[in-house]
Amino acid sequence: MRGHSHPNMTGNSSSAKLDNATLALFQDVNTSIAISVIYVLVTAINLVGNGLSMWLLLFRTSPKSPSIIFMINLTVTDLALGTALPFQISYQLHGYNWNLGPSMCSFLTMVFYTNMYCSILTMMAIAIDRYLGIVRPMLFRETRERKSIAVVSCLLMWGLVLCVLYPLMTTDLTFDVPELEITTCFDVLKINMLPSVSAWAAFLFSMVFILFLFPFCVTTFCYIRVIRKLASDSKTVQKERAIRLAFIVLLVFTVCFAPNNILLFAHAVLRLFYEKSLYMAYKLSLCFSCLNSCLDPFIYYFASKDFRQKMRQILNLHSLSSADSMKLEHKESLHTEFSKVRTESTATSLITKRPHEES
Template identity: 25%
Template sequence: MTERWLTPPSLLDNHTSVTAELLPGNRSSACFHADDAFKYRAYSVTYLLLFPVALLSNIGALVVFLLQTNRRNSASCVVMMNLALSDAGFSLTLPLRLAYYFRGGVWNFPDWLCRLCVYCFYVNLYTSILFLTLLSVLRWLAVSQPLRHRSMATPARISLACLAVWVFVGVSSGPFLSNGVTERAGLPRCFEPSSPASWERVLILNYVALALGFLLPFLTIIGCYGSIIRRLTARGGPHGNGLPDNSRRRNNRRRSVRLVSLVTATFLLCFLPYHAVRTLHLHAVCGGWRCGVTLALQRAVAVTLCLAACNSVVNPLLYYYSTRTFRDSMRDAQSSLLSSRGSRTSFRPVLTWTRRRNTT
């Protein structure tokens, strides 16, 4: 299961850089390494923009979640905390990637750091997918079966489910730790395969990874959200806790629609293009397509991989726009900061006047 899940992405996070003997008919390796400059620029610009935003927003989200004593033990809050932790951990590896691409693809750090960067990318990618899926299932239970949601979605059970996601993805990503620094053109390289396998075999494994890592969670989310939308748009929709409170129902409906929209957009913009283009690129390599087509697909892989990395800054929007208590906590923190600044500012004239009076 581990090898099926994660072998294809490891070859593609290596930016599909392969040697000439891998290509059908021993075609020229110019179809791959001659276009490294485009990939390096794309990754450099993307990670340079992502790093400060992803780090600050996800650490800030963790702080807000921890300060919400009344919400900390809710099921959705537990899932969102784990999602923010995953994104924050990935953002910490971005400076190493930036240093690598700014140096033109030369890795001057220890070998274990190279392995860790590759490992963290896919741990973040697939934990994000599974945590979003879990969050969608929880929302479906809350809207469609509220009584069952209360009995099943306890903080202890959801914490165990999140732990299972971490263990499953962490163990499944183990093969990434075996791919470290390699030599190419006399220089140490990272994110490139050390012992490339048969591309036909990689293509088969890619479909297994595509099914387990993307399609199954995506179909689960579509099913949950289809049921939620039917429930919310039906006449006489759900009454929160059996109470015909129109204001409460409107707020619940609004939060559900926001969650549906943001999670669906995340899958369509961040995850779907990467998995689709990755599959096409493997077909191009295994089928011996023209070099121009292969290069175009390779560039598309680089762009869609950048989109996949952007999920680390999209998720904080999910917390803000779909969770009322999170917005309230952010506003309270902003108000406290502004009030503290105002008190310090108003105190300065008094302090200055007191000093002048004492000197006279």
């Protein structure tokens, strides 16, 4: 399923021979166990973190601003990945032997890719929304209009990703390996999945450049402009949050998405034209690509004030602020009592002076 690309782009027949490096990968038990352990941890953190996030975003956050709509969209894709990963864990632990059929293989592969690229596009949308709100506040001032644009944007993201990944939906992604008596799922692709080398080039270009590199550049530009704007306005607290948000988003891009997409492109080029492979490195990079689903709740925390407040309440992180609030209330109470005493004292003084003044 998740071994994205072509360790061996074979001919049309499922009985084609695989190279020794590919066969060695399928027999590497230690690597399979290590990858499975990472997936188990990611699944647990994903389902807990994004389950809580979804509950807060849907039922405890109001009104539904464009940023909240984008966050809900991102959480849906993360939870879909969290539910799909257990199948990948089982596949790894069974020695790359897929026994759930071609349809399930294609469906779960689509779930993974959709999560990755919808996450990238959604993070770009959140960055654009913050850019418009802080750097260009006069644009799209009407809240209802911005909400409609956010909903339409989410639908367009899904449409774009599904169009690019359409070949994966219409191809049998399983492959029989008689030497090992296993059936792989998306770890070996048939060369006839696409009609020509040009079609493969277009497919890879769309994934790497349109769905990754372009959104990365737009997101980086937006956060740099936001930070510069806040720095010039001297809003220290807001600037610090913007910097943290930008740091987390760019961390997700550079750690989770960049290695995976760069290795995908490099491996495919080497495989198609030079009969070489980077598949082992690419396979390991898949683990890092899953981490984005664990980091997304931190993006929500810094991107939405309402979400941040609700999360602090849920996690009892408001204790310090509550203590500060109690201190402030105590000071205000003392000030009120002091003012009352002064008022009463002044009134008494005026009463005692009045008979003397009348005389």
